[in-house]
Amino acid sequence: MPSEETKERISKVIEVGRTVLHYGWIPLIIYVGFTRSNPQPSLIKYVFPILLFLFFALTVSFRLISPLA
Amino acid sequence: MASTSLPEKDVQPVFHAPPTPVVPSYFNPVSPFFNAYDRFSSWRADLGLPHPGSVENLQKEVKATHLSNYIFDGARADLTKSLSMNPLFQVTHSFALGSQTAPSSYNFGAVFANQTVFMQGSVDHEGSISARFNQGWSANNVFKAQAQLSQQPDQNMIQLEHDYQGQDYNANIKAINPSPVNLTGIYVGSYLQSFTKNLALGVEALYQRPTPQNSELALSYLAKYTSTDKNWIATAQVQPSGILQATYWQRLSEKVEVAADLQLLSAPTRRDAIATVGAKYDFRAATFRAQVDSTGKVSALLEQRFVPAFAFLVAGEIDHFKNAAKVGVGVMIESTTLTPEEMGMVPPP
Numbered sequence: 001m002p003s004e005e006t007k008e009r010i011s012k013v014i015e016v017g018r019t020v021l022h023y024g025w026i027p028l029i030i031y032v033g034f035t036r037s038n039p040q041p042s043l044i045k046y047v048f049p050i051l052l053f054l055f056f057a058l059t060v061s062f063r064l065i066s067p068l069a
Numbered sequence: 070m071a072s073t074s075l076p077e078k079d080v081q082p083v084f085h086a087p088p089t090p091v092v093p094s095y096f097n098p099v100s101p102f103f104n105a106y107d108r109f110s111s112w113r114a115d116l117g118l119p120h121p122g123s124v125e126n127l128q129k130e131v132k133a134t135h136l137s138n139y140i141f142d143g144a145r146a147d148l149t150k151s152l153s154m155n156p157l158f159q160v161t162h163s164f165a166l167g168s169q170t171a172p173s174s175y176n177f178g179a180v181f182a183n184q185t186v187f188m189q190g191s192v193d194h195e196g197s198i199s200a201r202f203n204q205g206w207s208a209n210n211v212f213k214a215q216a217q218l219s220q221q222p223d224q225n226m227i228q229l230e231h232d233y234q235g236q237d238y239n240a241n242i243k244a245i246n247p248s249p250v251n252l253t254g255i256y257v258g259s260y261l262q263s264f265t266k267n268l269a270l271g272v273e274a275l276y277q278r279p280t281p282q283n284s285e286l287a288l289s290y291l292a293k294y295t296s297t298d299k300n301w302i303a304t305a306q307v308q309p310s311g312i313l314q315a316t317y318w319q320r321l322s323e324k325v326e327v328a329a330d331l332q333l334l335s336a337p338t339r340r341d342a343i344a345t346v347g348a349k350y351d352f353r354a355a356t357f358r359a360q361v362d363s364t365g366k367v368s369a370l371l372e373q374r375f376v377p378a379f380a381f382l383v384a385g386e387i388d389h390f391k392n393a394a395k396v397g398v399g400v401m402i403e404s405t406t407l408t409p410e411e412m413g414m415v416p417p418p
Contacts, residue, residue: 032188039153
């Protein structure tokens, strides 16, 4: 039976792994998809939607944190 | 997808091994066991038994015929964009609104698949992730993992699974929420073996260990009978605690399939039974499913494909005993950046 310290360390590693999976899984699929696809999609087409999305996301988050809103 | 490819193995030519000369080897003391094993496996290959399919897919045909897995209510839209066909890469935006049972939601999904790897992930507007990963190590060995992660720590689920397809059997081990610290979790092992050309029998063991102090083992027994022309399949699954599920599926013609499902629960405190009968019609550009069950529910689902990239769905369910009804409409739109040549379709002349 592992010691308490080892158990705690394992739990911490699992927790970190779960967080990485939570935030990294879909970006990983999109990265793999874009790099391995045949024919490779051009990213230029997506620059405008991504900028639009960032603009909206920033606006919404600013409104959420701003005390005046 | 690697896991769905179940190649029907041809009957292999039988090799009668010539008497092996005795070669000095460290295995000589145990070689009689190896020889016995080789003779046993060649005798087993001579029987030419078919692969029975996996335990998970025991009721696959019934589930594909019934509409329980497909029905929805409210309005929904699925927008799919295919960016590559081989390897497959596509992203999906799903919207659901006005359902009586589930709140409105937005869901983004991405799929990548090639010959050996299948990766799928989706995230909803609340930040919950569902992930699936399949890796085919060889034609017979498939590793599968799936996870559901949300902001609430008690709703996380991780499942690890390994599937082995033998020539006439299928073995599978599964671990749900395994904890390497104190070995809690749910562990499932299953084995399905063909005994004749038609009949396959199997067993599934479910080992639950919610806390390190208590654990519980439950066995269930499976049987599957496939007709010789594969036009009808009957399955049964029995748990000694008093649960029986029996299904029957038949292909009446190229376009019509019917399925029946009976679930019996006979515990000391509760006795219950549900019977479901359903049919599926495949038309040239539409699929229609209808189903009636013994709880008084009559339901139907029509999936009409107007053009290959646009499908329209109508679903309806009437619960006669509770006097309730549900209606759903949906659209599925697919778009692609690929030319028809790149998709592997030959344009019409």
